Amino acid sequence: MLFTPLERDFVDLVRQLAYSNPFDPDEQARIRQKLDSFDLGLQAEESKRPAVVSPPDEFTTIYSRRIEALLVELGKRVRCGQHDVSPTEVERYEDLVITVLHLRHFAAGRVVADVRQANQRISQYADYLRDLKEWTKVPLRLGWFLQRPEHSFAVYFQYQLAIQLIHTLIQGNSRPIARLKAATWHSIFPRELRLYGVLLYERMHEVTTLILGPSGTGKELVATAIGLARFVPFDPKRERFTEPLSGAFHPINLSALPRDLIESEMFGHVAGAFTGATKDREGWFEKCRLGHTVFLDELGEMDESVQVRLLRVLQNREFYRVGETEPRGFAGRVIAATNRDLSQLIADGRFREDLYFRLCSDIIRTPTLREQLDDSPEELPALVAHAAGRCLGDKAHGEFIERLTKETLACIEMSPAIGPSYNWPGNFRELEQCVRSVMVRGEYHPPTMASFAKKETLLPSPSVSTTALDQFLHAVRNGTLSLEELLTRYCSLIQSRTGNVAETTRRLKKHRLTVQGRIDPNWVEQFRQ
Numbered sequence: 001m002l003f004t005p006l007e008r009d010f011v012d013l014v015r016q017l018a019y020s021n022p023f024d025p026d027e028q029a030r031i032r033q034k035l036d037s038f039d040l041g042l043q044a045e046e047s048k049r050p051a052v053v054s055p056p057d058e059f060t061t062i063y064s065r066r067i068e069a070l071l072v073e074l075g076k077r078v079r080c081g082q083h084d085v086s087p088t089e090v091e092r093y094e095d096l097v098i099t100v101l102h103l104r105h106f107a108a109g110r111v112v113a114d115v116r117q118a119n120q121r122i123s124q125y126a127d128y129l130r131d132l133k134e135w136t137k138v139p140l141r142l143g144w145f146l147q148r149p150e151h152s153f154a155v156y157f158q159y160q161l162a163i164q165l166i167h168t169l170i171q172g173n174s175r176p177i178a179r180l181k182a183a184t185w186h187s188i189f190p191r192e193l194r195l196y197g198v199l200l201y202e203r204m205h206e207v208t209t210l211i212l213g214p215s216g217t218g219k220e221l222v223a224t225a226i227g228l229a230r231f232v233p234f235d236p237k238r239e240r241f242t243e244p245l246s247g248a249f250h251p252i253n254l255s256a257l258p259r260d261l262i263e264s265e266m267f268g269h270v271a272g273a274f275t276g277a278t279k280d281r282e283g284w285f286e287k288c289r290l291g292h293t294v295f296l297d298e299l300g301e302m303d304e305s306v307q308v309r310l311l312r313v314l315q316n317r318e319f320y321r322v323g324e325t326e327p328r329g330f331a332g333r334v335i336a337a338t339n340r341d342l343s344q345l346i347a348d349g350r351f352r353e354d355l356y357f358r359l360c361s362d363i364i365r366t367p368t369l370r371e372q373l374d375d376s377p378e379e380l381p382a383l384v385a386h387a388a389g390r391c392l393g394d395k396a397h398g399e400f401i402e403r404l405t406k407e408t409l410a411c412i413e414m415s416p417a418i419g420p421s422y423n424w425p426g427n428f429r430e431l432e433q434c435v436r437s438v439m440v441r442g443e444y445h446p447p448t449m450a451s452f453a454k455k456e457t458l459l460p461s462p463s464v465s466t467t468a469l470d471q472f473l474h475a476v477r478n479g480t481l482s483l484e485e486l487l488t489r490y491c492s493l494i495q496s497r498t499g500n501v502a503e504t505t506r507r508l509k510k511h512r513l514t515v516q517g518r519i520d521p522n523w524v525e526q527f528r529q
């Protein structure tokens with residue numbers, strides 16, 4: 001036996017942490033806490049190899065020293081030849097080496113600081129290789145993953161790139177956002193991370209991801225993170241990735257393309273296929289090479305004929321250019337998103353059920369801004385600061401961002417039409433517009449729900465508020481309100497007249513909590529004016 005029982009418990013925890021979802025805060029905290037209290041009693045020798053990347057925190061420093069100390073000790077035991085080493089123990093040894101390499105070379109994220117520059121020489125590979133050789137100089141039959149340093153390097157580079165992309169693109173720390181980040185992670189790395197390194201890394205493009213959520217909740221951001229955090233092989237001789245990491249994400253907004261052009265845009269056409277098709281043309285599915293991603297935004301708007309073609313791509317991984325009879329292979333990955341209710345579209349006969357069943361193996365739901373703020377109201381300043389940073393651009397001084405953040409927060413706090421419980425129907429996109437409006441005009445007037453219902457030009461609320469009741473009656477007369485909206489607005493109207501919840505409850509003859517949950521302060525305010 002190579003490991004003592006105590007060492008085995010320790011290594012099993014190390015493996016749990018190494019293979020867990022880094023965006024699952026509960027799981028991470030649980031394993032870290034157990035590891036924290038673990039003392040193997042081994043003296044960590046001062047490492048002769050300088051840490052290539054400075055560890056991000058004290059836990060990681062101590063943890064990585066303990067693993068190194070254990071590896072040194074295990075190395076001695078293996079070399080003295082007095083221990084039978086089972087295949088499971090070899091796997092344990094490998095996982096320790098992999099973890100230590102990851103901690104030393106990637107953990108602080110230096111490597112992938114800028115995705116756009118990742119086509120340059122990655123000098124860090126030499127250090128990685130040297131360390132890997134050092135730790136694998138043991139008379140054990142180590143597996144394929146460690147025998148191919150360039151491959152393990154590429155996998156851990158991708159791992160760190162995914163962390164960085166998810167972390168920088170998707171803002172927020174509320175529980176709904178933590179769940180979103182964890183779900184995004186699994187669309188890149190399946191639960192079986194060990195299996196990913198040796199096998200699944202070249203199969204993930206066959207997984208189609210469907211992102212569902214209201215408008216402005218970051219569906220495209222999630223798709224971007226998944227698409228860009230792809231596996232790219234590393235060429236050890238040139239010390240470069242075999243292709244640039246950027247440029248692999250092809251978004252197509254299906255509602256922005258004219259109907260008669262969609263098929264040709266997506267699948268290409270041959271000369272003479274239709275009037276105006278003078279030359280052969282490649283579509284997005286053809287441009288999307290192995291490792292690339294086609295992102296189909298507004299999937300709910302897709303025509304039946306295109307749905308049939310897409311079904312074929314997902315089923316057989318092949319497609320036809322318009323006007324061509326020979327199929328072409330599709331090597332990329334498909335991610336689709338919609339803010340529409342697909343089950344309703346299926347019930348209405350506007351979306352194919354068989355297509356839905358080709359899209360449902362990996363579904364991610366993006367939370368509304370309201371859900372995030374209900375979970376963690378204290379998140380608002382950080383989200384506003386992020387939006388302010390985006391509005392002011394890269395060159396903006398921190399001081400300007402801070403000022404715009406403060407002004408926006410004050411506007412949200414003071415405005416009767418917004419306030420802390422505002423619903424943010426446009427979600428993060430509306431928050432960005434609010435910041436922009438404060439930047440330009442020093443104020444923000446949210447659009448009213450009536451204007452959404454009628455899809456009319458959105459008017460700022462002061463000019464609308466005088467007619468809030470008229471608009472409500474108009475919407476009721478035309479039957480444009482959903483039942484939910486109707487109840488919310490009616491309860492808010494009564495509340496604006498009575499001025500207290502007890503009286504509103506008495507009039508509506510419903511339980512107080514039901515009525516309270518229906519009252520929207522924005523509407524109350526508007527009905528009052």
Ligand SMILES: Nc1ncnc2c1ncn2[C@@H]1O[C@H](COP(=O)(O)OP(=O)(O)OP(=O)(O)O)[C@@H](O)[C@H]1O
Binds near residue numbers: 297
């Ligand atoms: N969690 C988030 N963190 C940072 N920015 C966000 C987040 N969610 C949304 N945004 C920002 O909000 C805007 C809208 O996001 P995005 O286009 O991804 O939304 P969407 O759900 O795809 O919307 P639609 O359904 O209208 O296409 C973008 O500017 C995006 O950067």
